[in-house]
Amino acid sequence: MANPKLAVWKFSSCDGCQLTLLDCEDELLEIAGKLDIAQFLEASSAVTEGPYDISLVEGSITTPHDVKRIKEVRAQSRVLISIGACATAGGIQALRNFADVAAFANRVYARPEYIDTLATSTPISAHVAVDFELRGCPVSKHQLLELITATLAARKPHVPTTSQCTECKAAGTVCVMVAQGIPCLGPVTQAGCGNLCPSHGRGCYGCFGPKLNPNAPALSLQLADLGLTPPQLRDLYHSYNAAAPAFDTEGRTHD
Amino acid sequence: MTERIIQVDALARVEGEGALYVRMKGDTVEKVEFRIFEPPRFFEAFLEGRDALETPDITSRICGICPIAYIMGACQAIEMAWGLEVTPEIAALRRLIYCGEWIQSHTLHAVMLHAPDFLGLHDAIQIAQAQPDLVRQALRLKKLGNTIMEVVGGRAVHPVNTRIGGFYKAPDPEAIRAMIPELDWGAEAARALVLAFAKFDFPQDGTDYTFVSLVDRDRYPILQGRIGSNRGLDIDVTRFNDHFAETHVSHSNALQGRMRDGSAYLVGPLARYANNYDTLGPTVQATAREAGLGRVVTNPFQSILVRLIEVQYACEEAARLARAYVPPVPGHIDTPPRAGVGHGITEAPRGICYHRYETDADGRIMAAQIVPPTSQNQPQIEEDLTRVVTANRHLSDADLKCRCEQTIRNYDPCISCATHFLKLRVDRD
Incomplete structure (x- = not known):
């Protein structure tokens, strides 16, 4: 049987949660042996077409283009998992939700008319159905490995929701x-x-x-x-x- | 005349979202755009009104690959604004954790993101199939960088133990000493990688760059020094805005940094190396000589070697710092906030990263300015692309596209940083 196909997607974020996957130095080659890494732009220029068995999604939705893109990702993914505070809650960039984003663009950019952005930063679950949300800014390496292992074994991941x-x-x-x-x-x-x-x-x-x-x-x-x-x-x-x-x-x- | 367009809609093996567009008419390159479409996140705007004590933790979220650069730049700037000076023990511990960031970031880029270009492969997993030992060594080296960040900072991405004034908790001397054997191994492993990669078939290229970096006569610059260049610039960090300016172009969500006269300049390993070769020390200089490098490297494709030379330096330096480690007591220096202006510049793995903040008497941020290295390198990347496309116009579109992507990766561009970055399109006319 072919290995399950893994895709890693990025939206508005710092790349730290994707990096956490590459930070699994002791496990990375083993993971690569059990999964077909079909799409992981930060790490590889090889891209395999969907559908994908598991999609890991980093980042929040902040542009009209990304609203469309996340729907395309969902349509190609059997299991979609959002990873990190940006993907699960909108991230630090959701501070715009409490302010006037046009004023923000004016403050940072000399030509704000070049910037195409939404007034809010929203989690992936605000746009498509999400199968599991892994918390953290950044996510924990141990929880990420547990989640991948559990998903491959088709069991529930052991990720506590206590304080x-x-x-x-x-x-x-x-x-x-x-x-x-x-x-x-x-x-x-x-x-x-x-x-x-x-x-x-x-x-x-x-x-x-x-x-x-x-x-x-x-x-x-x-x-x-x-x-x-x-x-x-x-x-x-x-x-x-x-x-x-x-x-x-x-x-x-x-x- | 025929129009030729080379375009990459989503660059791979770079941190963040970027694209490339090149349009040629006959043999003339008409337009080169290194596009950054990573969405803007407005850090400078939402920092206003926040407690200045939060700036290291908040700005670290600009980049998951180089959080220490943001943490340390923010700390330096706020400390300057409030007249706070840290102890030599705290300064040494900051240099140690910064060495960790150089080791993990440089190794990730050189071996996992950049080396596949020279080997004609897609990624490090493919390298591992042909040369498993090389990839295992690289992963072990990268892990060593992360270990330093974990031991000193609590975790590798967005460390928690760093703060304005120093550290929440002085790391345990036993844990610091325990890293020494692996750091000694790391210096040797980095040297071996430099010598192995020196055999790559590097494209012939080069130009008379303006190299800008921190310059320090006593120690290779990481957290200290004046801003200097190979053209005689020598200024205090507080004068950054007098000499450099950021402009906004339509094809990018990142601001572009240029000298005040409008010219492009280069920051990062090639600049640090050219401006500070003397302080690398005899063992690191010996590796550079054996790899065939002079005191100045002007072929950007050889930046991969200079990056790994800096990994050797960072391992040696971290081992020195670990051997001399004295826990800072107290772990941090407290000072009451005051109204003021402060500047911070450190050498992030990709080059100088500038912070400037104004605080009010209660310690609230009144204004924030952050200039990451990739913003500064963007105009130079576009000039490099124009030169490389012109010199390689005989190549097929597919080969030219690969060469262009490789040209961009020479800079290890961090697009997440630059927006606080790229797609290639080449139009041939």
């Missing part, structure tokens, strides 16, 4: 908020990064997006007690996953 707090407890990291009064989004943020920020003595800044059923208003009361002002609270929620519904809503209540 960052569960990773602190499992790792024995002392709570930075309780012990040191450091503002932390851990209680409302999905686990998966590998307990990075708290284990380095800093508060979680939410790069894996909201956990399942987060209670952000309750956390905001705690953060206000620690001295955060409303604009600081707004900016804390409105960063790498600003347009994820739970963070979008909570940020706006402090605007």
Whole structure:
């Protein structure tokens, strides 16, 4: 039987999540032996026509052209997986959703009439059906490998939807908020990064997006007690996953 | 006269989305456009009003391949605005993590994205079928760069341990020391790759480039030095805007950098090497000599060798820094914000990356300007393409197209960066 065909697609993004696939240095040649890499423009000039068994999609939708392109990708893909905060929530560039994008274009470009862009940055799921969303800014290498392995085996991937707090407890990291009064989004943020920020003595800044059923208003009361002002609270929620519904809503209540 | 059009709608093996368009009439190249269609993301606009302490983490999201360049440029600029000076221990640790970024980014480009052009292959997976050991060595070297970024920064893409004033947590000395044997191996492995790739059949090409880089008499420049060129430019980093300007052209979502007199210039490994050969050290210079390179390399197709020479340097330098590592105490220097203007320039893998910020008394960003290396190289890439197409006009459209793509890859263009980049079309008339 032929190997399943893998395609990797890029929309508006920093390339960091695709790079995470190339960062699997120990596993890359093995993956290449089990999958036919049919389309991965960043890594190869060989392109095989669709349909594809698995499409990994990086980046958010920010131009009229990309709205059309993602529909073409969906039509050619048996399984479509969006990877990273841009593809799952719109990314940092979704900060335009709270502003006037024409003013942004005027601010950055001398000839804004050359720029063709949408007023919003939206996740892939806002445009087409998505089979699985892998969180993170960037995604975790371990979760990406688990997801590819599970998809090849046609089983559900083991990707927890619990909070960052569960990773602190499992790792024995002392709570930075309780012990040191450091503002932390851990209680409302999905686990998966590998307990990075708290284990380095800093508060979680939410790069894996909201956990399942987060209670952000309750956390905001705690953060206000620690001295955060409303604009600081707004900016804390409105960063790498600003347009994820739970963070979008909570940020706006402090605007 | 016949019109000939060479066009690539989506360039492969570059970071981000770009295209190429060339139109010829007879033997004359009429138009060359290196197009960047990566959608704009408006970083400078949404930074306004944010807390300056966020600038390293936010600007790192401009590029997943060179996040350290953005983190460090932002840190330097805000620290200058607020009058903050870091300790020598913090400066040394910053240089160490930056070596990690050079190693992983240069190895990724040289072996996995650029080498297939010289071997007539599509990708590193195909190289692995013919020369598995070469690809395994390269992957191990790339992993070494990522390991440095993980040990010092917490993760390889968008590290979390870096901040204005230094680091959240000083890395464990044991973990730093544990990298030394692999760094010693890395310097040898990079040297072996330079000597192996020196046997490639390089196209004859070259021109009298204006090489712009940081220049430092004492140490090969990464995070320090003045802005200098091979034509006598020697200025403080705060004067960048007096000598360089960005313009906006219709075929690109990236701004193009030029000298104030309108001329193109080159940033990146060839410029750093030409302007700072003396500080590479005897072992790295010996590798360059054995590979047949002089003190200045003007054939852009040989940039792949210079990039790997810099990998050898970065491994040697990282090993020196790891051996001398003293954990910074405290891990970072705190300072109250103040209203001010600050500039930062560091040598990203692809060349100088400039940041300028204005903050108010509360430490909010009032204005932001970021000039990545690929924006600066765009006009030079278009001049290189004109020269290469003219010299190779006898080639078939397919072969000419390949040569054009290779010309672009000489720069390891990072399109994601440039928009904060390309498709080839050649019109022959």
